Amino acid sequence: MQGITGLVLAGGLSRRMGGVDKGLVPLQGRPMIAWVLERLAPQVEEVIINANQNLEIYRGFGPAVVSDAMGGFPGPLAGLQAGMRAASHPLILSVPCDSPFLPADLAQRLARAKAEQGADLAVAKTGEQAYPVISLCGRELLPHLTDYLARGGRKVDAWYASLKVAEVAFDDEAEAFSNINTPDELRAFDAPA
Helix, strand or coil, X not given: CCCEEEEEEECCCCHHHCXXXXXXXXXXXXXXXXXXXXXXXXXXXXXXXXXXXXXXXXXXXXXXXXXXXXXXXXXXXXHHHHHHHHCCCCEEEEEECCCCCCCCCHHHHHHHHHHHHCCCEEEXXXXXEEEEEEEEEEHHHHHHHHHHHHCCCCCHHHHHCCCCEEEEECHHHHHHHCCCCCHXXXXXXXXXX
């Protein structure tokens, strides 16, 4: 889609997965990030990976790799900040590295809702469940986000509370938002069909 940078957030510590680098964990024989890139790349003009470890391995997937400007694994907003700084396009579509089944129309639907509602940011949801790290925002929010992080803010929901947010229902594609946070969830999705 025109004017969008896709950002894969792979910079966390993956505590619930036992501390392994979640994006590199194999799912049905391929690293999870390979699934995410396959779903994301056709929807955007460029892709950036945010990672804070195994940088050379991530570079091997092709997209540019950027790390958080702040140390200590401060969370997904620091990854979004790094991606915004590196993005070549005015819109940033952020997705986590542990959601391998993303919808093929994710960028299109978020962009439409953001434009129609005059929102700062559009976020995907199914039912009552919002997915705060699956969002589309404008790069012009970078100073606002940088200020929030500089003041010690880390919570995605608290940052969103200061913005006009469009929540976009994907109830017709709820299974596309399955994410894999634990070894048990990985085993469930890794089982042969």
